[in-house]
Amino acid sequence: MKRKIFLTILIIMMTVPLFSIELNIAHLEFLRDEFSIEGERVIGYWIYSDLKMNGTYQHVSAIGEGATCVDDVARVAIFYLRQLKTDPANNFYDSRAREALNFLFKFQRNDGDFYNFVFENGTINKNGPTSRAGGNWWAARAFWALSLGAEVYAKIDSDYSFSLAARAKKVFRVLKRYIKGNLLKGYTDMSSVMLLGACELQRVDPDEKTFEVIQTLATGLLKSLDNSHGELLGLFDEGKKEFNWHGWGSRQIEALIEAYKVTGNEAYLKAAEKSANKLFPLIVSAGPLYSISRNIKMFPQIAYAAEVFVNSSARLYEVTKEPLYAYYTLLLGAWFKGLNLLKAPMIGPDGQGYDGLEITHRNLNSGAESTISALLALQAVRTLPAEYQVLFEEAKELLTPAFFEEAEKFSLGLSDATIENSNTASGGALVRCQGTTALRKNLSLPGVPYRMYISIPSFDTAMFLTSLRYGKEKIKREINLDHYGLFELGTVNGSAAEERLTIGLDPTNGDVEIDALIFVPLVIGIYFETSNQTLVINNSDKDFKGIEPGRFTFLSGKAVSSEISRRVETNGQVVEVIKEGEYFLIDLSPFYNNNGIVNASHRREGNFDNIQGIVGASYPMEEVQKSISGERLRIDGIPFLFSDKGKDNLRTQKQHFEIDLKAQELWVLGSSDHGDYTGELIIQYKNGQQESFILGFSDWCGKPRYGEKALQFSYRYDSTGNRENLNCKFYLQHIKLKGGEIKAIILPDVITMHIFGITLK
Template sequence: MVANAIIRCQSTMGPFSDYFPTRLDKGEWHGWGSRQMQALAVAGRVFSHPEWIRAAERCALNFASFLIPGFGPIYSFNPSVISYPKIAYAMEPLVSGYTELYRATNDKGYAILAAISASWFPGNNELKEPMYDLKTGRGYDGLEKDYINKDSGTESTVCSLIALADILELPEEYSNYLKLRSIEAFTPIVLEAELMNPGLGELNAEVSGSAGGKAMASLSDDELLKQKLVLKKGDYSVYCIFDGSRADGHLYYLLHHNKGNVEVRDEKKHMVKLPSISIDKDGKYTFVIKYRGRGEVSIDQVLVVPNTTWRIFRMDKIGIALIYGNDVDLSAFTSGNIETLWKRNKVTIKRFILNPNLVEQAKERKEIVMKKAVTFEETKDFTILDISSFFNNDGIASFKHPRYGNFDNHSGIYGATYPLEELQNYMNENGRLEVDDIPFVLKGLEGHMKNNTALQGEKIYLPEGRYSYIYFLGSSEHGSFRAPVTFEYSDGSRQTDDSGFSDWCQGPQLGEKIACKMPYRYDSNGSRQSITCYLFMQTLKLAPKKELITILLPRKNTMHIFAITLRKSVEGKRLHIGGNR
């Protein structure tokens, strides 16, 4: 029967135990539509086959319950862990699987796990934003590392509705778990090799469509990669995903007092478990991996997996701990009694009263911002800011080096870019870019340099003065975005306005003016791509009679700013002329 065939496929690979592979020959798993746990629970209940229910429980208590507090609803592994996008079509089968296990066993733990999983839709996710629009009934297509894809395909909407309906059909007490929001977690670490530090050497990266970050790092004899990690006391399993088909040697690793090696010889891409490590105290550590031997090895990822993972959720003043592994000391979160709601195998769910200070921190927590004064240049009518000290993104490449830069790929090292040679056509003999009569200074155009800031809540301290307008030169990627910008004046007053940029490959949609229109861009492979791209100028009105002292930019790193210029007010004298504040 089909159910027995599904059970025979149940597999274990690396840290993933008792999952149902999409492709058995490669051990590959995809989250979308992975309904084997749900199917076995339903079939076992309907046809009175307890062994089918037990197989579903093995998946629920191992693979599924490891994902929720750990990696989250990953997209796939092959064996590389593809974390993004996180999609409704992967989360809903988890919710439905747990729900059907509750119906088959009447075990309340599965109902709680179903509701915790479903809380991802109202906003219990990395971005703390809803994946379901309550007003329109639309489900969004994907949660990326830094933004939400708000396209709404049929499967996303249907899966969102199914997941939420599943929870609402459970006893009312379980729907309260939809209010959960994560406040702290101890989860596996995925190191993308191409983003690690090569030390004194030069990183040799190669594009790979099947790699976790769409690229791998190649190491020849005596070359290494290293990465700083923040680890807690405890034991860890370490896995390395690499292609050794061109290698004959060993991979050596070092972390704190732990070290070991594995043989690498004529093997295609696969996952290898390195010797386990033990950390004796919380702290910062450097992980180093080095190759010694003939040929070269291509490393995709290193997974550092705690033997115990956990996540703490808040629901008003109540704390909920979801633990996979051994018991966890929760004294940092509560000084009261701790109730064990449920425990099966490695999975424990606990409830407690949160410490009052944690409740307040959760309500008032603010994003950490980069705070800096900026240099500037004066003209008769304008103050032109140099914001290069805030730059964190290289979004421009030239025909000489078309693979330099990465404007839009948040999960890898290669991305699409603006063409420098087209941008330079808009610049005057003084090296400025002018839109109408408004001058901007662009920095970091030559070489592999940062030339814009993907907004992360920067606070800019200004040359104190009176200004009537502020002009932003920039664009968005992966869609058009708005977010609030806050201006602070010397009298203590504040002004907050919504500002935004349209997508760089679409025309203006948010009231901007086109600053530059370029007939092509460079793609992530460095090829010229016939897609028109734009830089926009966005304008906001200021209080002209007040002294402006700071600008607080939003935390929305799909919005990029390349330059900022202020128009001087005619309402009064400037207090500072030239130089740094």
């Protein structure tokens, strides 16, 4: 039904023009494959590819959906069409664009509508909810690709352009039938894609009816910006009954700019700038957030969300020539280069866009959507003048991150409030305030002003009073509750030092739920390491270091004080060593930072795997105790110190333990959460030498992948304390040392890896 298309590396390298930013299409070519669809050979792109243990990738279908789809291949077409537009004589771009467009032809019905998926056996999925016809996402995206194709080929192949335009008009007529209230199916994200297609169609084949639809959809986008969240953070409303916004697919800014270019209506450009000026600082400081509704869902952060902001900013720079938007374009694109929470690249050595960034790790699988989105983002950055592209390649450090603090992690003291588990809360729990409540926590904010927001998913009162104290600053205000979601509390000035934060809440005649507190910097500071300078963008309403509101400049060195930027390696911590026969047992209990083992009477208090919140799944103490004898946890005959009082393991964060003993063997007891992980374990000797090992622990509910011995338990407790019949495990790793007097052990820097004990011999 299909055969693999092989290309030599020479062909791939020939497709990369000599610009400062490389577009590596090797992984995109790996995803490219031949499919036989209803007896006809076409070229598509595998929807998923999973990383194997040996470091290579394998193609994967979407269960129940298919192997490849219109949604992804349309994006491939857009990528190559944009390349072809800048280089019309390039045969490779021409070939790839045509085959992607021709793939779309197979899914267009006689009435112009589109199916989305095809199964690996060549059968089109005509009935699945993510594939059936009906003026859906895939029809809008196909419309965009066909219209762009018609516009690009108008000067290259007029006959082919005419054919593409004819197909675009057919689907356009279908989509028009689904416009309600100035929006396609009532959604601004789908409407923005249709609007982009309509603008391209109008360029190649001007028509009064197309122009009217452009105005209709653009008007719908303008109206959806007129909401409290639009005023706060520049967010377009996706909801129908209550506010909802998501990062993925949010092309509203980009679409409004294209509508402005076609119509000349200044209102569209002003709305795009209004949204961008509020939204871009949040995305730079926090990353491409997943969604904002009754609460903020920060993760997973995905390439599909990051790319839309990069292209939106690039289009703004194109029409305004404002340097600020050029800088936003390179900063938003730098998320792929490591300007993110984990300081890790989200695009691989073969151009693979990784499938997601979580608070603790990256999902290194790499499907079509992620890879194409990464390439579309880099492609947008390459439209900038050379001086910006050079800065894009520099290593960068975010000095002013946004902070998302879960309410349940604050101290409540004697407040009239309770912590309640909630599957809809961002961290798995929230605080219900039924009377006077005080949330307290120490927090270090970099030396810039921060605007503070509170996330309220539910309330049973018309208003509440807040009082905020941070350091010496005090703010009081009254919050009127007329909607769910985010509310502004006020602005505080960071000092780059730890300060006491206290938030008082007093709901009147009812209660209110608090999910999280969000701190967004009003001044963005990005340090460029090679040139030793800081780009400072002042989005506040006051001067900052001589920079006027709404302006930016470069200052020498690290111009924004930040505890993050001052962080240095600490000296090792001395640990107690207990000798038992021929073994040396390391006492890690003073450094435990995770409570992962609970008994039945405390089963709701454990949290092995949810670093964002205070509740999570846990190991069962009743099962673990079966391996305890003589106050030692023994696995495969190896004794470990064990604590059953509170915290019982540590997340590895490069802890540096000083010891003084001679040993030839090392055992480490541990496991990982949210996947299988490896990291560098370093043994330092007194003679100045050191050994480095790759320590690997598999997922606690998975299978041993790194040669570990496993101690298996028959169940675990879930985040609500219920018993789950999942086989969770401890893993034992054995490492042979060269021998000698050991000075220190340095653990990996992998926060998803847990260690319960270390023993030497």
